[in-house]
Amino acid sequence: MDLRLLSSFLAVVEEGHFARAAARLFLSPPAVTQHVRRLESDLGTRLLTRSSPVVPTPAGERLAGHARALLQAADAAVDDVCELVEAGRPGSRRKPQRPLRVGIMGHGSAELTPAAINAYRRARPEVPVRIRQLDFTEHATALVEDRVDVAFVRPVPGDERVRADVLTTEQRIVAVHARTSLADAAATGATLADVAELPFFRVPGHTPRPFTEYLYFGQVGDGAGRRSADCAVTPQEVLTGVVTGRAAGSGLKSFARYYAWPGAVFVPVLDAPWESSYLAVRAGDDDAEVRIFRALTLALVRDAGQYLAPDPGVVTGGARAADVRR
Known part of the structure; x- marks a missing residue:
């Protein structure tokens, strides 16, 4: 099965819109549409309803789960082989740079999320960045189980193995x-x-x-x-x-x-306590790239008033947003 077709299909499922999926993949909308049609032709069934928003059919919902697993496995395979090849090259003096894996739950911390990722890419162009969309069940486990290195999540993870910084606080x-x-x-x-x-x-x-x-x-x-x-x-x-x-x-x-x-x-909801979004990392993680990403993100929070949460601070698992807002 062509992974390019699966990638386009999954982007449409997650975005609910062909044009937004195309923009995310840096493709044209007709190319994404053609990829989905080829996949539907190969499988002999409709995978998406062309409504607004676009939603998967029962067959599409089932395929989406498999697509995520296959694409993640393909990424892992490429990383593993590239590391082996680079390490074995004559004259290779250093281990190839491991990608920084950034997890994002939903839209993360609004406009701060792409701003932080772009700031890191400008500061560290030699380090590959891998983006992973997190679902609701991966609130803390993606970090704890070493599937990502940093994560934009909400609310604060209730796990002492995770350290979290307040980024935004919203109604x-x-x-x-x-x-x-x-x-x-x-x-x-x-x-x-x-x-x-x-x-x-x-x-x-x-x-x-x-x-x-x-x-x-x-x-x-x-x-x-x-x-x-x-x-x-x-x-x-x-x-x-x-x-x-x-x-x-x-x-x-x-x-x-x-x-x-x-x-x-x-x-x-007028009387609901305001909640925060967070940048979370593994507690005690001394990886240099994680430290750089965290420092750049917090600098953006300090410098950009629209992102600044009331009384931002650092919390560990078990604390809640109200604790850092006083």
């Missing part, structure tokens, strides 16, 4: 279908009491508890409100449930800027 919002009664409150805002009984999407049982509490505004266990039958682990899956009227989602205010799907309305 909370809920995402609902435009035809729901709560959508009328998009301009004025809603309260926690208003959103308590929304049919929020479910997450897998192994999703870390801090992330589950964040999604449901602390309503977990016996105190939880209704839950949709839909399960989601990515923002794209959340928005699919929202625009089809099957589920509701929650996030930070900047979520609306990055996921403006037709049919989805974003309502501020």
Whole structure:
């Protein structure tokens, strides 16, 4: 199976839009469209519904999981072979530079995420950067299990093996279908009491508890409100449930800027505590490139007022956003 076709298909699934997928891959929209058509022809079935947003068919949903695994395995194979070849070259004096693996959950820390990555690339052009999209279940495990070196996540990971710096602090919002009664409150805002009984999407049982509490505004266990039958682990899956009227989602205010799907309305939750996004690394990691990336990111936070969180600080697993905001 051609990995280029899988890469284009997965980008469309994750972006929900052919043009955005093309921009992400630095391809033309017709090229991405042709890749998906070839894949559908090879498999003999439709993989995507050409709606707005584009959503996967049942066959497409199943293929997306396999595509992620195959592309990750291919990246790992290339890294491994290149390292072996470089080490064996006559006259080679040093081990080839290992890529810096950057994990991003959803849209990360809004505009700060690409700014930090671009700043690092300018400062360290000789170091390859690998971007990995993290799902909701990888809130801390991607770092702990050494799948990434740094990660833009929220809320603070509840794991002592992870160190996290506050990057942004924002108002909370809920995402609902435009035809729901709560959508009328998009301009004025809603309260926690208003959103308590929304049919929020479910997450897998192994999703870390801090992330589950964040999604449901602390309503977990016996105190939880209704839950949709839909399960989601990515923002794209959340928005699919929202625009089809099957589920509701929650996030930070900047979520609306990055996921403006037709049919989805974003309502501020006025009395919900503001939450932060974080740059997380493994506690005690002394890798020089990790230190450089962290330093550049925090310099951007200090220098750019629109990114600056109230009283930013460093926290370790177990602390919450309120602890660093005082």
